Amino acid sequence: MTTPDLVDVVFPCLNEEGALPWVLSRLPEGYRAIVVDNGSTDRSAAVAREHGALVITELRRGFGSAAHAGLSAATAPIVAFCDADASMDPADLPKVVDPVRAGTSDLVLGRRRPTTRGAWPIHARVANRALAILMRRATGLKFSDLGPMRAANREKTVALDLQDRRSGYPLELVLRAHNAGWRITEVDTPYSPRVGRSKVTGTLKGTVVAIKDMSRLLAAQRTATNNPS
Numbered sequence: 001m002t003t004p005d006l007v008d009v010v011f012p013c014l015n016e017e018g019a020l021p022w023v024l025s026r027l028p029e030g031y032r033a034i035v036v037d038n039g040s041t042d043r044s045a046a047v048a049r050e051h052g053a054l055v056i057t058e059l060r061r062g063f064g065s066a067a068h069a070g071l072s073a074a075t076a077p078i079v080a081f082c083d084a085d086a087s088m089d090p091a092d093l094p095k096v097v098d099p100v101r102a103g104t105s106d107l108v109l110g111r112r113r114p115t116t117r118g119a120w121p122i123h124a125r126v127a128n129r130a131l132a133i134l135m136r137r138a139t140g141l142k143f144s145d146l147g148p149m150r151a152a153n154r155e156k157t158v159a160l161d162l163q164d165r166r167s168g169y170p171l172e173l174v175l176r177a178h179n180a181g182w183r184i185t186e187v188d189t190p191y192s193p194r195v196g197r198s199k200v201t202g203t204l205k206g207t208v209v210a211i212k213d214m215s216r217l218l219a220a221q222r223t224a225t226n227n228p229s
Helices: 020-025 044-050 063-073 090-102 122-139 154-159 169-179 204-226
Strands: 007-013 031-037 054-057 078-081 107-114 150-153 184-191
Touching (some): 007 044, 007 090, 031 044, 044 054, 063 154, 063 169, 090 150, 107 169, 122 204, 150 169, 169 184
Parallel strands (some): 007 031, 007 078
Antiparallel strands (some): 078 150
16 A cells, blocks of 8 residues: 655756756655656656656746746645755655644745755855845844745645746745745755756856845835835
């Protein structure tokens, strides 16, 4: 008798065939992988299927597009998100899932803790710190990271009606959850050098785009806070 999937894990994916075999082999029992192919030109989709993942194709480019397509395809009570590049170990997913399952948190964020000096590029680390400060000013939330591993109740997450389809998607999730009165917590999660080149934090251009997307969301949050209806 098979164990029903209690957690769907969304893996936004763009050319990650080298990392996927290890990533998908690390999923705990009861966790189902939903790999969202966001326009890969390698064998990512085929490799994901070969390793038992549900593969969704999302042709509209953007992290938010891929993440939301995965959320829409999920059916388990809890949905988690994780990068597909082997920078984070899916075996650590219970760290963010268990508080949601226990009912002590509504949204849990994985706070990245680099395992090696080069795991997290300095420009990305500085940008993340700056965004954390801006988020604190806009919301009062004292979080240090918008890491790629997170978990929440699926139905409640769908109900947030997230709109961003680019790099701002993780931040919009936090902002809308905060505005909805969710209990949001952080837990430490190991962060290792990724397999291959990052499309966001591994490049200065990608980091700048992410900052612009997130700054726009934070500006809207400050406006809403200062001008309540």
